[in-house]
Amino acid sequence: xxxxxxxxxxxxxxxxxxxxxxxxxxxxxxxxxxxxxxxxxxxxxxxxxxxxxxxxxxxxxxxxxxxxxxxxxxxxxxxxxxxxxxxxxxxxxxxxxxxxxxxxxxxxxxxxxxxxxxxxxxxxxxxxxxxxxxxxxxxxxxxxxxxxxxxxxxxxxxxxxxxxxxxxxxxxxxxxxxxxxxxxxxxxxxxxxxxxxxxxxxxxxxxxxxxxxxxxxxxxxxxxxxxxxxxxxxxxxxxxxxxxxxxxxxxxxxxxxxxxxxxxxxxxxxxxxxxxxxxxxxxxxxxxxxxxxxxxxx
Numbered sequence: 319x320x321x322x323x324x325x326x327x328x329x330x331x332x333x334x335x336x337x338x339x340x341x342x343x344x345x346x347x348x349x350x351x352x353x354x355x356x357x358x359x360x361x362x363x364x365x366x367x368x369x370x371x372x373x374x375x376x377x378x379x380x381x382x383x384x385x386x387x388x389x390x391x392x393x394x395x396x397x398x399x400x401x402x403x404x405x406x407x408x409x410x411x412x413x414x415x416x417x418x419x420x421x422x423x424x425x426x427x428x429x430x431x432x433x434x435x436x437x438x439x440x441x442x443x444x445x446x447x448x449x450x451x452x453x454x455x456x457x458x459x460x461x462x463x464x465x466x467x468x469x470x471x472x473x474x475x476x477x478x479x480x481x482x483x484x485x486x487x488x489x490x491x492x493x494x495x496x497x498x499x500x501x502x503x504x505x506x507x508x509x510x511x512x513x514x515x516x517x518x519x520x521x522x523x524x525x526x527x528x529x530x531x532x533x534x535x536x537x538x539x540x541x542x543x544x545x546x547x548x549x550x551x552x553x554x555x556x557x558x559x560x561x562x563x564x565x566x567x568x569x570x571x572x573x574x575x576x577x578x579x580x581x582x583x584x585x586x587x588x589x590x591x592x593x594x595x596x597x598x599x600x601x602x603x604x605x606x607x608x609x610x611x612x613x614x615x616x
Contacts, residue, residue, distance in 0.1 A: 322417045322418055325416070325417045325420065325423045326417045326602040327602055328423070329606065329607075331423075331424040331427050332423060332424060333420050333421060333424050335374055335377055335421050335424055336374065336424050336427070336428045336429075337429075338429065339613060344429075345610075348430055348433035348434065349434075349437065350433075350434045350437050350438070355437055358547060358549070360501075361500045361501060362501060362503030362504070362548060362549040362551070363498045363500070363546055363547060363548040363549065363552055364438070364547045365538045365546040366538075366544055366546065367434065367544060367546065367547065368430075368543060368544050369428065369430050369484055369543060369545045370543035370544075371543070372543075374421075374543070375542055375543040377421045378486065378568065379566075381415070381419040381421045382422075382451060382566060382568065384419060385412065385415050385418055385422075386410065386453070388418065408455070408458050408459060408514065408558075409452065409453070409462070410451075410452075410453035410454075410455070411452055411453070412450075412451050413449060413589065414448075414449065414589070415451055417603070422568070425568070425570070426605075426607050427607050429608075431482055431545070432444055432572075432608035433608065434547065435480055435482065435547070435572050435608070436608050436610060438480055439480055441478070441575065442609065442611055443574070443608065443609050443610070443611075444573075444574070444575065444608040444609075445573050445575045445599070445600070445604055445606055445607065446570075446571075446572055446605050446606075447471075447479060447571035447572055447573045447577075448587065448590075448603075449568065449569065449571070450569040450570075450571070451566070451567070451568055452565075452567045453564055453566050453567075454493065454494050454558070454559040454565040455564055456493075456559055456561055456563050456564055457561070457562070458558060458559060459494050459559030459565060460514050460558055461494075461514070461516075461518040461557050461558050462513050462555045462556045463512065463517065463518050463555055464511075464519065464520070464521040464553050464554070465510070465511055465521060465553070465555060466502075466508055466550065466551050466554075467481055467550045467551075467552075467571070468507060468550035468551055469507060469508060469510040469511075471550065471587070472507075472580075473579060473580060473584075473586050473587075474573065474577050474578070474579065474580065474599060475577070475579075476574070476577065477507075477550055477551065478573055478574040478577060479550035479571060479573045479577075480547055480548070480549065480550065480571070480573075481547070481548050481552075481570070481571050482545050482569065482572070483496055483545055483546045483547075483548065483567060483569050484543075484544075484567060484568045484569065484570065485540040485541065485542055485543070485544055485545065485566075486542060486566035486568060487563065487564065487566050488539075488540070488541055489539055489540040489542075489565060489567065490539050490561070491537055492561045493559045493560065493561040493563065493564075493565040494558050494559040494560075494565050495537050495538055495539050495540065495556060496537070496538045496540075496554060496556050496567075497535040497536065497537050497538065497554060497555055497557070498536055498538060498546075498548060498553070498554045499532075499534065499535050499552070499553040500534070500536060501532060502532075502533070502551070502552060502553035503548075503549040503552045503553075505526070505551070505553070507551065508521060508524045508525065508553075509521075509524050518557065521553065533553075535555075572607070573599075575598075575606060576598060577598070577599050578595075578596055578599060579594065579596070579599055580596075581595065582595050586599065590603065
């Protein structure tokens with residue numbers, strides 16, 4: 319069994335970078351307040367949530383750079399590359415870091431992430447969907463067009479997904495931080511657009527006039543090691559990196575445990591398998607990362 323197969327088969331932490339909860343008592347230290355939860359449901363996002371300490375951040379930064387070396391030098395990995403995003407040299411993008419690096423693997427089980435996600439999804443069980451890395455080189459880094467995540471995930475149902483956007487570097491206006499359009503998660507599903515088409519405003523063509531007046535993007539500036547959460551219908555995007563350093567982010571996507579496939583004409587996502595219509599999306603590459611019922615028993 320190679321390292322990738324091993325990590326995929328482990329539905330629990332394999333290292334000691336993070337601490338797994340062992341009892342319901344420990345759960346409380348990771349919970350969001352009711353105020354935070356209300357803000358998320360009203361606005362569609364929740365910013366500035368600390369996830370990583372310095373040791374954890376350094377380890378994940380090393381892992382990200384190691385994945386990049388594998389991606390571009392020896393190809394000794396199972397990383398998934400999106401041709402549209404990853405080959406234009408203005409934005410380096412890949413998926414699958416969690417099954418190529420032990421610390422990336424353990425991050426998806428980190429209770430500082432999974433407990434808030436379970437609250438925001440309002441579910442006792444959380445299933446991992448996939449990971450992404452966005453690397454914007456200095457003095458370029460490409461705009462990422464306004465979009466809704468679920469517009470690319472419509473072969474799943476229901477739309478009970480959430481995105482965790484984790485900043486590896488301080489994320490600022492200068493280097494192309496994430497922007498969100500508060501309240502836009504309530505505007506309904508809009509069409510899929512090309513993410514690096516050259517026009518950040520391509521989605522506006524499809525937004526009903528009644529909502530355009532409320533299209534007021536807000537930047538989410540984050541310190542390294544902090545994250546934001548956003549709804550799968552939240553309109554978001556980012557501008558290019560005008561700074562002297564790269565802007566790196568790890569993006570983790572989660573869903574309710576009972577999410578099923580509703581289209582088996584092609585793979586559930588690029589690089590993923592086909593799944594029969596009506597079947598729960600599960601298996602080694604979609605592990606359960608949090609189960610509140612098991613926690614209560616301890």
